Amino acid sequence: MKLTALPSGWKLFGLLALLTLAMTALTLAAHPLGSDGLRSAIRATARSSYALFLLTFLASSLAILLPGESTRRLLRERRYLGLAFAFSHAVHGVLIYQYAQHFPALFWAGRTVTSSLPGTFGYVFILLLTLTSFKAPMRWLGGTAWKRLHSMGVWVIALVFCLSFFKRIPMGGWYVLAFSTMFAAIALKLIAKLAQRMRRQAVVGRGVGLEG
Ligand code: HEM
Numbered sequence: 001m002k003l004t005a006l007p008s009g010w011k012l013f014g015l016l017a018l019l020t021l022a023m024t025a026l027t028l029a030a031h032p033l034g035s036d037g038l039r040s041a042i043r044a045t046a047r048s049s050y051a052l053f054l055l056t057f058l059a060s061s062l063a064i065l066l067p068g069e070s071t072r073r074l075l076r077e078r079r080y081l082g083l084a085f086a087f088s089h090a091v092h093g094v095l096i097y098q099y100a101q102h103f104p105a106l107f108w109a110g111r112t113v114t115s116s117l118p119g120t121f122g123y124v125f126i127l128l129l130t131l132t133s134f135k136a137p138m139r140w141l142g143g144t145a146w147k148r149l150h151s152m153g154v155w156v157i158a159l160v161f162c163l164s165f166f167k168r169i170p171m172g173g174w175y176v177l178a179f180s181t182m183f184a185a186i187a188l189k190l191i192a193k194l195a196q197r198m199r200r201q202a203v204v205g206r207g208v209g210l211e212g
Pocket residue numbers: 039040042043044046047050092096099116118119120121122123126157160161164165
């Protein structure tokens with residue numbers, strides 16, 4: 001399928017939100033009513049959030065390192081992919097709340113308020129980034145503060161994903177793969193930043209050369 005055939009903007013967001021809801025409903029329906037279904041749906045939404053987050057996190061880096069129509073398109077859709085990530089993670093949050101309400105003993109087994117702090121901190125940033133993805137709060141915040149908040153926010157969320165996968169590595173293969181991809185994505189983003197800085201310096205250098 002051609003990339004241009006895919007929906008864009010709010011239509012893309014709507015499609016991804018619907019897919020997240022359908023996946024959650026199917027996961028819950030595939031289990032008898034109880035804790036297993038909720039836990040599977042919590043895991044499934046963490047994974048859909050992860051896929052959407054990776055696309056958002058890497059959009060600008062891929063556009064720098066692999067310039068072309070598809071990476072430009074990815075960069076144009078970054079806002080809607082980010083909002084779809086926030087939606088998927090809101091569903092993760094609702095399911096966690098249901099799990100904690102209905103199965104408190106299972107929820108708190110092996111979990112403390114302190115161990116939940118990174119995830120909670122991650123949610124604070126998801127909320128801030130979502131709210132400031134709309135025009136009025138964006139204007140109110142101003143360009144520099146907005147840029148700072150958004151670049152810090154994505155790094156905080158990336159670290160929460162790293163930590164969430166890392167602590168589950170003893171549970172098996174998927175977590176090793178997931179942790180490695182998050183780690184590789186962080187390395188790729190740093191490389192892209194370096195490449196961009198070097199390109200800018202080269203342009204400035206050429207400018208000085210022309211002046212001289
Ligand atoms: C930005 C915030 C968060 C991120 C990025 C995140 C990410 C994740 C990830 C990656 C998983 C594992 C998915 C898998 O099995 O592949 C997961 C599962 C889970 N998370 Fe979150 N999470 C966040 C916030 C929270 C919070 C605040 C809580 C509760 C206080 C929580 C409770 C859970 C639970 C109960 C599971 C399922 C555990 C299991 O059945 O193994 N999460 N989350």
